[in-house]
Amino acid sequence: MVPGLAPVHRYIDEHLDEHLARIQEFLRQPSISDDGTGIEDCAALLRSYYAELGCKEAATVPTAGFPGIWGWYDVGAPKTIVNYCMYDVMPVAGEDWISPPFEANVVDLPGLGRAIVARGAINSKGPYRAWLNALESIIAVNGKLPVNVMFVAEGEEELGSPHFKQVVDAVMPHLRTADAVLNCGASQDPNGEFSMFLGNKGVIDFELRVSGARWGRGPSEYSIHSSNKAIVDSPAWHLVKAVSSLTTEDGNAVAVEGFYDDVAPPDDEDKELMRELATRFDPATWASIYKVNRWMNDMPREQIIEKYLFSPTLNITGLGSGYTGPGCKTILPHEALAKFDIRLVRDMNSAGMLPKLRRHLDARGFADVEIRQLSGYEWSRTSHKSSIVQACVKTFRDYGVDPVIWPTSGGSAPMYLFTREPLNLPLSTAGTGHGGRAHAPNEYYVVEGKGKIAGLADCEKFFCDVLYEYAMR
Amino acid sequence: MVPGLAPVHRYIDEHLDEHLARIQEFLRQPSISDDGTGIEDCAALLRSYYAELGCKEAATVPTAGFPGIWGWYDVGAPKTIVNYCMYDVMPVAGEDWISPPFEANVVDLPGLGRAIVARGAINSKGPYRAWLNALESIIAVNGKLPVNVMFVAEGEEELGSPHFKQVVDAVMPHLRTADAVLNCGASQDPNGEFSMFLGNKGVIDFELRVSGARWGRGPSEYSIHSSNKAIVDSPAWHLVKAVSSLTTEDGNAVAVEGFYDDVAPPDDEDKELMRELATRFDPATWASIYKVNRWMNDMPREQIIEKYLFSPTLNITGLGSGYTGPGCKTILPHEALAKFDIRLVRDMNSAGMLPKLRRHLDARGFADVEIRQLSGYEWSRTSHKSSIVQACVKTFRDYGVDPVIWPTSGGSAPMYLFTREPLNLPLSTAGTGHGGRAHAPNEYYVVEGKGKIAGLADCEKFFCDVLYEYAMR
Numbered sequence: 047m048v049p050g051l052a053p054v055h056r057y058i059d060e061h062l063d064e065h066l067a068r069i070q071e072f073l074r075q076p077s078i079s080d081d082g083t084g085i086e087d088c089a090a091l092l093r094s095y096y097a098e099l100g101c102k103e104a105a106t107v108p109t110a111g112f113p114g115i116w117g118w119y120d121v122g123a124p125k126t127i128v129n130y131c132m133y134d135v136m137p138v139a140g141e142d143w144i145s146p147p148f149e150a151n152v153v154d155l156p157g158l159g160r161a162i163v164a165r166g167a168i169n170s171k172g173p174y175r176a177w178l179n180a181l182e183s184i185i186a187v188n189g190k191l192p193v194n195v196m197f198v199a200e201g202e203e204e205l206g207s208p209h210f211k212q213v214v215d216a217v218m219p220h221l222r223t224a225d226a227v228l229n230c231g232a233s234q235d236p237n238g239e240f241s242m243f244l245g246n247k248g249v250i251d252f253e254l255r256v257s258g259a260r261w262g263r264g265p266s267e268y269s270i271h272s273s274n275k276a277i278v279d280s281p282a283w284h285l286v287k288a289v290s291s292l293t294t295e296d297g298n299a300v301a302v303e304g305f306y307d308d309v310a311p312p313d314d315e316d317k318e319l320m321r322e323l324a325t326r327f328d329p330a331t332w333a334s335i336y337k338v339n340r341w342m343n344d345m346p347r348e349q350i351i352e353k354y355l356f357s358p359t360l361n362i363t364g365l366g367s368g369y370t371g372p373g374c375k376t377i378l379p380h381e382a383l384a385k386f387d388i389r390l391v392r393d394m395n396s397a398g399m400l401p402k403l404r405r406h407l408d409a410r411g412f413a414d415v416e417i418r419q420l421s422g423y424e425w426s427r428t429s430h431k432s433s434i435v436q437a438c439v440k441t442f443r444d445y446g447v448d449p450v451i452w453p454t455s456g457g458s459a460p461m462y463l464f465t466r467e468p469l470n471l472p473l474s475t476a477g478t479g480h481g482g483r484a485h486a487p488n489e490y491y492v493v494e495g496k497g498k499i500a501g502l503a504d505c506e507k508f509f510c511d512v513l514y515e516y517a518m519r
Numbered sequence: 520m521v522p523g524l525a526p527v528h529r530y531i532d533e534h535l536d537e538h539l540a541r542i543q544e545f546l547r548q549p550s551i552s553d554d555g556t557g558i559e560d561c562a563a564l565l566r567s568y569y570a571e572l573g574c575k576e577a578a579t580v581p582t583a584g585f586p587g588i589w590g591w592y593d594v595g596a597p598k599t600i601v602n603y604c605m606y607d608v609m610p611v612a613g614e615d616w617i618s619p620p621f622e623a624n625v626v627d628l629p630g631l632g633r634a635i636v637a638r639g640a641i642n643s644k645g646p647y648r649a650w651l652n653a654l655e656s657i658i659a660v661n662g663k664l665p666v667n668v669m670f671v672a673e674g675e676e677e678l679g680s681p682h683f684k685q686v687v688d689a690v691m692p693h694l695r696t697a698d699a700v701l702n703c704g705a706s707q708d709p710n711g712e713f714s715m716f717l718g719n720k721g722v723i724d725f726e727l728r729v730s731g732a733r734w735g736r737g738p739s740e741y742s743i744h745s746s747n748k749a750i751v752d753s754p755a756w757h758l759v760k761a762v763s764s765l766t767t768e769d770g771n772a773v774a775v776e777g778f779y780d781d782v783a784p785p786d787d788e789d790k791e792l793m794r795e796l797a798t799r800f801d802p803a804t805w806a807s808i809y810k811v812n813r814w815m816n817d818m819p820r821e822q823i824i825e826k827y828l829f830s831p832t833l834n835i836t837g838l839g840s841g842y843t844g845p846g847c848k849t850i851l852p853h854e855a856l857a858k859f860d861i862r863l864v865r866d867m868n869s870a871g872m873l874p875k876l877r878r879h880l881d882a883r884g885f886a887d888v889e890i891r892q893l894s895g896y897e898w899s900r901t902s903h904k905s906s907i908v909q910a911c912v913k914t915f916r917d918y919g920v921d922p923v924i925w926p927t928s929g930g931s932a933p934m935y936l937f938t939r940e941p942l943n944l945p946l947s948t949a950g951t952g953h954g955g956r957a958h959a960p961n962e963y964y965v966v967e968g969k970g971k972i973a974g975l976a977d978c979e980k981f982f983c984d985v986l987y988e989y990a991m992r
Contacts, residue, residue, distance in 0.1 A: 080846075205846060247746065251847035258811075267810040272860050273720065273929030275834035276827045279815050282835035283770025290763035295884070297756025337740040337853075338731075342752050354749045361748035362755035363841050363850050370839030370856055373553075373678060374724035374893045376930070377836050380810075383843055387745050411768070420847045456746025457849075 047444070047507070048514040054187045055507045058180070062503050065179040066152070066162075066493060069502075072175040073150035073164040079134035079204050085112045089201055092133050093117070095178055096197050099185065107213045111205075114213030117197030118220065125517055126194040127434075128227045128464055128471060131174050132203035135166035141487040152493055159494035161481075168232060168481025172491035176479070176502060177230045180509035192517035196224055200460075206251060206421025207460040214463045226434035226472045227464045228516065230509045232479030232491065233449075237331070238498025240442060240449040242476060244319075244435065245427035245465070248390030249458035250399055251363075251420040254407075256285040257381040261414040265380040269368060272376040282367040285382035288412040292360060292403075298342055300360045302406045310393035312356050315429060316453045323351050326450045355453055359389045385420075389458065396422045424462035427454060428472045437516035438476035441508065444515075445478070476512050479505035520917070520980070521987040527660045531653070531979045538652040539625070539635075539966060539975060545648040546623035546637040552607035552677050558585045562674055565606050566590070568651055569670050572658065580686045584678075587686030590670035591693065598990055599667040599697040600907075601937055601944060604647055605676035608639035614960040625966055631709075632967035634954075641705060641954025645964035649952070649975060650703045653982035665990035669697055673933075679724060679894025680933040687936045699907035699945045700937045701989065703982045705952030705964065706922070710804070711971025713915060713922040715949060717792075717908065718900035718938075721863030722931035723872055724836075724893040727880075729758040730854040734887040738853035742841060745849040755840040758855035761885040765833060765876075771815055773833045775879040783866035785829055788902060789926045796824050799923045828926055832862045858893075862931065869895045897935035900927060901945045910989035911949035914981065917988075918951070949985050952978035 047055065058065070075091050076084030089106060096104040096117025107114035112134070120126075138147045143163070145151040150164035162172060184191055198217065200210045214221065233240050258264035263279035270278070293301055300306070312320065329347050333339070341350055363386060368379035388399055400417055407415050428435060430451055442449045464471045478500035481491035495501025500508070520528065531538070548564050549557030562579060569577040569590025580587035585607070593599075611620045616636070618624040623637035635645060657664055671690065673683045687694065706713050731737035736752035743751070766774055773779070785793060802820055806812070814823055836859060841852035861872055873890055880888050901908060903924055915922045937944045951973035954964035968974025973981070 249849070251849075263813050263815075265810055266812055270809045270811075271930065272832075272834045272836060273827075273862060273931075274809060274811075275832040276830050276862065276929060277815050277818065277823050278809070278811050279813075280770050280835060282838055283766060286759055286762050286835070286838070287768055287770060289759050293756060295760055297753050297760060336743045336747060336751070337738055338743075338747075338751050339739055340736050340752075342736075342750050345750065350750050354746075357749050359745075359748040361745045361851055362753060362759070362855075363745060363848055363852070364843040365755055365759070365838045365840040365855060366843030367835065367839075368837035368858065370837040370858060374858060374860065375836055376722070376724075376860055378834055379836070382835075382838060385841065385843060385847060387847065387849055389746060389749065456749060457744065458746075 048511045051510055051514060054183050054510050057183045057187050058503050058506045061183065065176070065506065066502060068179060069162060069172055069175040070150040072171050073162065073166050074148055076148050077134050077166070077201060078137050079112060079202050080137040082112070085134065085201050088133050089113050089115055092131070092199055099178070099181055101197070107216045109209035109212040111209040112201035114210070115197070115199040116217050119191060119195040119197070121190045121194060123191070123193045123517065126196060126224045127516070128196045128198060128221060128224045130227065130229050130461070130464070131197060131199035132170055133199050134201040134204050135169070135171065136204050136485050138165050143487050155490060158490070158492055159496040161490040161492045161494070163488055163490050165489055167489045167491040169484035169489065170231065172481060173230065173232045173477060173479060173505070176505050177509050180506040183506065184510055184513070192514050196220055203460070207423065208421060210460045211463055221469055224471060226432070226474070226516070227461070228434055229473070229475045230477045230512065231475055232481050232505060233475065233477050234480040234499055236480065236482065240447050240478070241452060242438060242449045242474070243452045243455035244430055245454035246423070246425060246457060246459045246461055247454060248394065248396055248423050248425035248462070250388040250390070250396050250422045252386055252400060253418045253420065254285065254288060254384045254386070255381065255416040255418060256281040256288070256414070260416060265378060267380060269377040269379045272378045275378050278378060280378055282379050282382040285367065285384060285415070288407060288415045289384050291410050292406070302402050304402045306358065308394045309358060309391055312352065316356070319430065319451055319453045320351055320355070323450065323452065324348050327351060354456055356391050358391050358394055361387050363387055389456070390425050392425055392427055394425065396424055423458045423460055424466060426459070426461040426465040426473065428465055428474065432472035433519050434472050434474040434516055437519055438474045438512055441476065441512040441515045444511065445508065477505060478508045521984045524983055524987060527656050527983050528980045530656045530660045531976050534656065535976050538649070538979065541652055542635060542645055542648040543623040545644050546635065546639050547621055549621050550607045550639070550674060551610050552585060552675050553610040555585070558607065558674050561606050562586050562588055565604070565672055572651070572654055574670070580689045582682035582685040584682040585674035587683065587689070588670070588672040589690050592664060592668040592670070594663045594667060596664070596666045596990065599669060600989070601669045601671060601694060601697045601700045603700065603702050603934070603937070604670060604672035605643055606672050607674040607677050608642070608644065609677050609958050611638050616960050628963060631963070631965055632969040634963040634965045634967070636961055636963050638962055640962045640964040642957035642962065643704065645954060646703065646705045646950060646952060646978070649978050650982050653979040656979065657983055657986070665987050669693055676933070680896065681894060683933045684936055694942055697944060699905070699947070699989070700934070701907060702946070702948045703985065704948055704950045705954050705978060706948065706950050707953040707972055709953065709955065713920050713951070714925060715911060715922045715947070716925045716928035717903055718927035719896070719898060719930060719932045719934055720927060721867065721869055721896050721898040721935070723861040723863070723869050723895045725859055725873060726891045726893065727758065727761060727857045727859070728854065728889040728891060729754040729761070729887070733889060738851060740853060742850040742852045745851045748851050751851060753851055755852050755855040758840065758857060758888070761880060761888045762857050764883050765879070775875050777875045779831065781867045782831060782864055785825065792903065792924055792926045793824055793828070796923065796925065797821050800824060827929055829864050831864050831867055834860050836860055862929070863898050865898055865900055867898065869897055896931045896933055897939060899932070899934040899938040899946065901938060901947065905945035906992050907945050907947040907989055910992055911947045911985055914949065914985040914988045917984065918981065950978060951981045
């Protein structure tokens with residue numbers, strides 16, 4: 047514990063039922079960005095939270111999509127942190143839940159103890175409201191936070207944050223005065239291990255579409271009887287050939303010219319972190335979580351880590367054409383679709399990538415194949431030597447925990463808007479606690495805590511500590 | 520008109536309302552083989568039709584699937600025909616109809632006049648009940664048919680006739696005594712042109728399936744976060760590579776060793792029919808029906824005809840993996856599927872084909888890719904010099920019509936069970952009348968007739984004539 051915070055910790059213990067109720071309140075307000083359900087109401091609720099904290103500005107930030115929210119807590123402290131929030135959640139249609147996804151009931155989960163079951167429970171409204179509970183506790187006991195906070199929230203993260211840059215740009219003059227970004231969450235895995243990620247990969251989501259109409263070959267308007275294959279070209283075959291041309295035979299290396307051009311090799315800091323990771327990361331545990339029996343190329347541990355962190359990928363997320371139900375339909379489909387994501391590692395820019403793909407396809411007789419970009423993020427990185435990261439690491443260690451530090455996560459997020467030009471802010475994420483089943487039925491956030499997994503009160507206490515740890519540097 | 524049939528023709532005109540009502544009755548009884556809706560009741564109804572005609576045997580033929588029906592009309596005539604019926608229809612779920620698909624209402628269709636709109640209207644219950652109406656008319660006027668008839672019906676044609684061989688085998692001793700197969704339908708296209716097809720292609724419907732579990736690589740149980748592509752193999756890429764290996768780059772020639780081994784080139788009779796076809800077949804009309812802007816390889820007319828009739832195909836009917844809806848999902852799918860049909864031309868056997876595919880895949884690192892056969896038919900052919908075909912041609916010509924004779928259709932049907940070993944029966948199809956939108960909403964069968972298109976009364980008269988024309992030979 048950071049010295050002097052005992053009264054705050056006590057306050058959290060005494061108000062835990064209310065804190066739990068606030069989390070439930072936030073989760074009970076749907077905010078499904080997929081179809082807009084509850085988004086406006088959830089935005090208003092979040093704005094009210096910032097106002098309640100005593101923010102001098104708590105405003106909706108209009109965008110071309112769902113609104114962002116801006117909250118500015120300013121007590122003239124020497125340091126200012128930026129804090130990111132996504133207030134939207136994934137849809138629940140067609141899912142089977144043990145407790146209704148927007149009732150946010152506390153359920154006893156086997157092996158985990160009491161947990162809130164709700165859409166958004168772990169991703170990300172549950173831990174976010176816990177973080178706000180922690181801030182309220184500090185203000186209730188100490189009168190104010192030890193840092194200024196700029197809250198920047200969006201309601202479109204699950205859509206790929208198409209308008210988050212508009213939110214950031216709207217408050218850019220303020221953000222230029224900030225010192226760091228701190229995002230608190232629940233970072234324990236089911237075994238109670240802690241991870242910190244110093245960055246994200248970039249991502250480009252896109253589709254390749256073949257249509258007979260666009261191609262000028264094959265059926266142009268609808269699927270036709272498959273007997274016509276003898277004399278009519280097939281958009282589905284055309285797509286398969288176009289897709290197949292993009293990688294080596296094993297599907298693991300990209301054959302698009304220039305794809306790997308800008309890839310930065312691991313630097314000295316990366317290598318240091320990787321050496322440490324190699325002693326902590328257990329591929330067998332990971333393989334058992336993902337039900338993967340053999341790693342690509344049967345790689346040894348060190349190579350798995352390096353590949354995972356530093357290699358870009360071209361992944362098929364979906365294939366669709368014609369009929370795929372039971373039995374058969376004798377059709378020659380008039381269109382075909384493949385969906386992909388490209389993960390970008392450090393020094394790769396998203397901008398040049400699809401033009402390279404375009405040139406690749408054009409050169410191979412696939413000029414008709416349409417490329418449609420769906421969303422994209424750039425990569426993000428922060429040095430582990432930065433003050434905000436060191437504050438998080440120190441707090442973990444004060445709790446007797448040595449977090450596993452990853453140079454980057456394999457996933458993607460819009461953090462580059464803070465960590466790269468023009469802001470170049472260092473960013474850290476930290477937190478105790480555990481949740482799971484993000485994007486799936488029965489998403490949960492542990493309340494009770496059990497074994498090595500922190501309960502809600504300890505999570506909130508950790509958030510208080512990390513904030514003071516940073517403020518005191 | 521065949522001499523002496525004027526009273527039968529008159530009878531048809533006088534009973535047309537009743538005949539229309541019988542067609543509606545048959546169509547109003549659903550018989551969806553996809554889910555079994557109404558199948559048993561429709562089988563009973565069809566059996567009652569055969570009994571009504573005076574069949575000495577009218578029985579259900581149990582199979583491992585939906586029942587067949589056997590009707591044996593035997594008046595000791597010198598000749599016996601076999602007559603095939605499919606009493607099942609395609610599903611209608613999710614379709615939008617101008618008139619409910621099982622109400623079989625008569626609707627005035629623009630350009631076509633009054634027509635029955637119903638599932639099965641043209642494929643095939645409408646024309647089939649018209650054929651039975653014709654037979655009833657002959658019996659009502661002349662006391663008996665001029666030939667014996669063996670009715671063989673199945674309720675699984677839309678499923679690929681998986682058990683029709685069981686029906687045929689059950690009555691094989693009787694069928695061995697038959698002389699020919701005659702199937703009457705509605706063969707006019709929207710322009711009023713008549714076509715006769717002297718055979719079918721064979722077909723094999725099958726799937727290729729890749730699963731991480733079977734492969735021993737990639738995610739084995741569920742789709743995982745796509746960031747894992749950096750270190751985990753992809754079943755979707757594996758499928759794309761396997762599928763791509765099956766053809767040349769244009770998707771039009773099959774690269775599986777031995778695929779074309781048994782293909783018979785056109786013989787003299789084929790060449791004679793093709794020369795005639797070349798003067799009748801208009802690729803532009805066909806292209807406009809199928810909305811095809813350019814033929815494969817920009818072939819000239821003669822080559823289109825030869826390719827269509829005499830080349831086997833490997834066609835993709837479906838592709839499926841992961842997520843294909845709007846936007847994107849960041850997943851690495853654990854399984855992938857491709858569906859295909861192979862069309863077999865004369866002298867190709869279905870039996871050897873999938874083993875060749877198996878060897879192809881095994882030799883290229885795709886031993887894990889599962890091949891799952893869904894259904895299959897063999898090819899069928901009858902000489903145009905056979906008595907039954909000549910009877911049909913003669914009847915057309917008596918009506919002042921010169922039918923377009925195709926050596927084979929591009930489609931497939933279970934007729935090989937009659938036309939090849941052990942029965943080796945000649946088979947012909949003939950009929951006037953028009954219908955359309957088989958397998959689609961607003962399927963119709965013209966009742967009124969307009970311009971060159973025959974109405975219901977004329978269709979039934981034609982059926983009577985063709986039967987006598989054959990009997991008299």
